[in-house]
Amino acid sequence: MNIATPQTLSVKRGQTATQTLDISLRSGFHVNSDKPKDEFLIPIKLTWMSGPLAAKQITYPKPEDVKVGEDTLSVFTGKFTIETKFLAPPQAQAGIATMQGKLRYQACDSRSCKRPATVEVKVPVSIQ
């Protein structure tokens, strides 16, 4: 999995802004969507630590169905984005800061699976 370095997110105090996380997977691989169809599968999950902005909503792309054996899986493949709507509280301090998050995922191809992984995500933010 490759995550593109996030651009600086500019947001005015009291307003929201949407940050886009651009992710790409190697050809042939998939990760489970945020809502896998099997209880044992590990969903992709983006979480944000507390910081100067508040993560109000995380939006995952529309998953695709992939057949593996007799199961139909809900997955993301290729290039996809996860969006996070951040709110800059009115009392937030203006300036440059960083929002830190974690992306947990579990990837497979048609023959094998990689063990679950968690990667850190850092988004520079400019609060005005």
Next chain:
Amino acid sequence: MNLLKTGALLFATTSLLLYSCSGSNPVEVKGLAQQTGNLKTAPDFTLKDANGSTVKLSDYRGKVVLLNFWATWCGPCKIEIPWFMEFEKQYKDQGLEVLGIAMDDDGWAAVKPYIAQHKMNYRVVVGDDAVANLYGGIDSLPTTFVINREGKVVDTHVGLIGKDDYITEIKGLLSGANKNAMLRNSGSPAAALLSLGAIR
């Protein structure tokens, strides 16, 4: 990964050298197969099964063992499980044992419900990085080590392979045939070299 890749590559390289020395036609595979002295003993470990009973790999000496690293979240592993259940049923009397090592981070909390749901009939233990490291580090699942009656690893399958490939291996080992299935393994580095024409 790591040690598994390194180990597998070393194994493949050793096989390549042996093969190069032994000739260049398929008949020589049998010659190579007789080099059993090059097989590595499966590292021993002691873990608990779902009932809390101790499972020690070396206690399986004299049996042919399919040592299968898997996880409840692994789709390809799920495809193999019914095969292994069938093998356990069909070949147990002849000396086959299937032993699953679940690599779930959540341990028995995830594995026990899965065993029940899938009515798994073979023994399962929960593994950890220490056991995985004994086997070169397990980066991909399923990874299955085929162990002969002498406790030697005769084959390693990283990823899903065909059911028939397992059946051929099992039958061969149970019948005492002295063969090295590794070079027929579609998932092994040696097989990859074969398919690329690096070994002829």
